[in-house]
Amino acid sequence: MSTIVEPTASYSVSKPFRLSVLIRQILLYAVVILVSLSMVVPFIWMLSASVKSESEVFSFPIQWIPSTFYWSNYEKVWFKLPFFSYYLNTIKIAVSTTILQIITCSLAAYAFSKVRFPERDKLFFLYVATMMIPFQVMMIPQFMLMKQLGLLNSHWALILLGAFSPFGVFLFRQFFISIPEELSEAARIDGLSEFGIYLRVIMPLMRPAIASLTIFTFMHSWNDFLGPLIYINSDHLFTLQLGMQHFQSEHATEYGPLMAAAVSAIVPTILIYFFAQDHFVEGIAAGAIKG
Numbered sequence: 673m674s675t676i677v678e679p680t681a682s683y684s685v686s687k688p689f690r691l692s693v694l695i696r697q698i699l700l701y702a703v704v705i706l707v708s709l710s711m712v713v714p715f716i717w718m719l720s721a722s723v724k725s726e727s728e729v730f731s732f733p734i735q736w737i738p739s740t741f742y743w744s745n746y747e748k749v750w751f752k753l754p755f756f757s758y759y760l761n762t763i764k765i766a767v768s769t770t771i772l773q774i775i776t777c778s779l780a781a782y783a784f785s786k787v788r789f790p791e792r793d794k795l796f797f798l799y800v801a802t803m804m805i806p807f808q809v810m811m812i813p814q815f816m817l818m819k820q821l822g823l824l825n826s827h828w829a830l831i832l833l834g835a836f837s838p839f840g841v842f843l844f845r846q847f848f849i850s851i852p853e854e855l856s857e858a859a860r861i862d863g864l865s866e867f868g869i870y871l872r873v874i875m876p877l878m879r880p881a882i883a884s885l886t887i888f889t890f891m892h893s894w895n896d897f898l899g900p901l902i903y904i905n906s907d908h909l910f911t912l913q914l915g916m917q918h919f920q921s922e923h924a925t926e927y928g929p930l931m932a933a934a935v936s937a938i939v940p941t942i943l944i945y946f947f948a949q950d951h952f953v954e955g956i957a958a959g960a961i962k963g
Contacts, residue, residue, distance in 0.1 A: 722931040745932040758915035766893040769834035777840030785848035829903040847881040912937045
């Protein structure tokens with residue numbers, strides 16, 4: 673005679689548990705959606721305001737899709753100002769700073785992680801500790817240094833000051849440490865120099881770190897306002913952030929053209945993140961695990 677197995681009480685216990693897990697997931701998704709909307713809505717408003725007249729920009733309730741598109745705002749930005757020149761200046765500074773920072777940070781990080789020399793770790797600690805010094809403390813000494821070098825009112829002042837980064841060295845060093853030392857030892861046995869090991873063995877493995885630092889450096893340099901404000905005086909050398917100040921005066925602000933300029937200025941940063949996002953996410957995740 674077969675025995676019928678009665679269902680255990682674990683099912684009745686697990687069902688409320690699964691329900692509570694489902695509720696928590698729903699609440700988590702709701703919070704994520706609300707936070708995402710809080711970040712996206714200002715960008716949508718900027719995009720909408722860029723094609724509105726001045727009287728419609730702050731109208732309430734907000735008309736997200738205007739009845740008439742004022743494309744003249746973009747025309748004013750691109751044809752009544754040397755906006756293309758501002759664009760080229762900003763690209764020059766951002767690209768140069770990014771390339772130089774990748775080179776200097778990767779070389780320094782290689783030395784701090786793969787080359788043994790006295791007091792290496794203490795020196796690295798002191799170098800990284802400079803990240804805690806506020807920019808306002810270094811602003812005047814840096815200005816005096818650039819003045820002594822004759823680099824005021826020049827893009828070189830911004831490029832050279834942005835070519836070095838303790839954060840970039842720290843980021844690269846974390847990745848270098850994760851690479852097995854056996855690879856470097858095998859390359860040394862094959863006769864490669866330290867620079868050859870760095871260039872031909874280590875750097876090809878560093879794409880996530882390079883993508884992460886590229887995004888951080890490019891966006892910081894592209895959006896920098898205080899640096900150009902300090903070192904650049906001539907209009908033909910202005911960056912986008914300084915050029916957009918033409919739409920703001922002491923008594924009034926042209927919000928329509930200003931938003932059109934902001935939309936035009938944000939496009940390169942979106943493209944950079946779009947093309948490097950896979951490596952960027954991989955680099956951040958790997959860095960978090962190693963940290």
